[in-house]
Amino acid sequence: MREPYRRPMSPTWWLNKRNYLLFMLRELTVIFIAAFLVLYLVQLARLAQGAETYAAFLRQRSSFGWILFHILALIAALYHSITWFNLLPQVMVVHRGEERVPPVFIAGSNYVVWLAISVVIAWIVLRS
Amino acid sequence: MAEPSMTLEIFRYRPEVEQEPTFQSYTVPYREDWVVLDALNYLKDQVDGTLSYRWSCRMGVCGSCGMMVNGTPKLTCAAFLKDYYPAPVRVEPLANFPVERDLVINMDDFMHKLREVKPWIIREQEKPVSAGEYLQTPTELASYKQFSMCINCMLCYAACPVYGMTQDFLGPAAIALAHRYNLDSRDQGQALRKDVVFSHEAIWECTFVGECSVVCPKDVDPAGAIQQEKVAGAIDLVKSVLIPWGSR
Numbered sequence: 248m249r250e251p252y253r254r255p256m257s258p259t260w261w262l263n264k265r266n267y268l269l270f271m272l273r274e275l276t277v278i279f280i281a282a283f284l285v286l287y288l289v290q291l292a293r294l295a296q297g298a299e300t301y302a303a304f305l306r307q308r309s310s311f312g313w314i315l316f317h318i319l320a321l322i323a324a325l326y327h328s329i330t331w332f333n334l335l336p337q338v339m340v341v342h343r344g345e346e347r348v349p350p351v352f353i354a355g356s357n358y359v360v361w362l363a364i365s366v367v368i369a370w371i372v373l374r375s
Numbered sequence: 376m377a378e379p380s381m382t383l384e385i386f387r388y389r390p391e392v393e394q395e396p397t398f399q400s401y402t403v404p405y406r407e408d409w410v411v412l413d414a415l416n417y418l419k420d421q422v423d424g425t426l427s428y429r430w431s432c433r434m435g436v437c438g439s440c441g442m443m444v445n446g447t448p449k450l451t452c453a454a455f456l457k458d459y460y461p462a463p464v465r466v467e468p469l470a471n472f473p474v475e476r477d478l479v480i481n482m483d484d485f486m487h488k489l490r491e492v493k494p495w496i497i498r499e500q501e502k503p504v505s506a507g508e509y510l511q512t513p514t515e516l517a518s519y520k521q522f523s524m525c526i527n528c529m530l531c532y533a534a535c536p537v538y539g540m541t542q543d544f545l546g547p548a549a550i551a552l553a554h555r556y557n558l559d560s561r562d563q564g565q566a567l568r569k570d571v572v573f574s575h576e577a578i579w580e581c582t583f584v585g586e587c588s589v590v591c592p593k594d595v596d597p598a599g600a601i602q603q604e605k606v607a608g609a610i611d612l613v614k615s616v617l618i619p620w621g622s623r
Contacts (some may be wrong), residue, residue: 248390248391249390249475250390251397251473251474251475251481252388252390252396252473252474252475254396254470254474256471256536256539256540260536260539261536263446264446264447266584266585266586266589267584267586269586270582270583270585270586274582290497309418313412324502324570332606334583334585334602336599337585337588337596337602338416338602338603338605338606338607340555340599342517342518344514344517345513345514345516345517346517347517
């Protein structure tokens, strides 16, 4: 007698294993990143409305809640970037002849570029 | 001194007896050199002949004995009791598949999907045997060898939450095997595979959880294969927009 049984998938499946939870956290980071980008667009709009509006906007942003949000968004962005950087060797496989270029070099190239771009931005921001 | 023993909690489902699966606890002798499959064979031979499960080679080649061991997909021929002793070990059939009986899953869906990606060398024109072999350099072999190690054990499907939620998903092993043939210098069949591989139910369904590659007993890295096919699929899409008159 055949009566194949289908086991239901628990809605909390992502809590059952550390890797699933880390994956889910990586997915959730985009909420903070998207929210930050929307707020950044609002900030640009306020800047376009003149110095007074922008100063009022900055005062409002210095509240505890907003600072907390920005700290969380920064943590989310770092987690997002680092986890994706570390996944790159699986996406990009480079062979030199028969040998595979070690994954650490592929992932490491991300960090080198990240550092280089950060130095350039820091130079632009801090030179004045 | 009494022989050391340990407990196996085994998923039982006998459709003629019960409508819902149950767990049955068995005591097995603990031996340092035993794997979970040895314990199952002991139970089947000595304790309960009604227990059903699949196995064959006992050495990680045939891909038959995949089961959930304490919630993780494992080849039971490679899951040593000593790694769990003295705690009880819970043995279940591979997740995400319908269960036929006890630890035996129905693999029809996987077999169907495997055929869909045409996992064999396709030539636009076969040359006669008298013309000799299709030659390949060691470098060309190295580009796909990792993906050719797949033994179709389906652990990756059991580890994949996307497959668990979306049964239409082509799944890790099938895409990894499509990738293996697409990378093979002797193969000319990428165009014939792409309708299946570059579809929403295939590469674009994958969210890169990555657990398939963690559980793979052969280090095939199916998650990597899927992402690499995404790159190929994206390039193919851009090409089809920029060069619509291209042959494929």
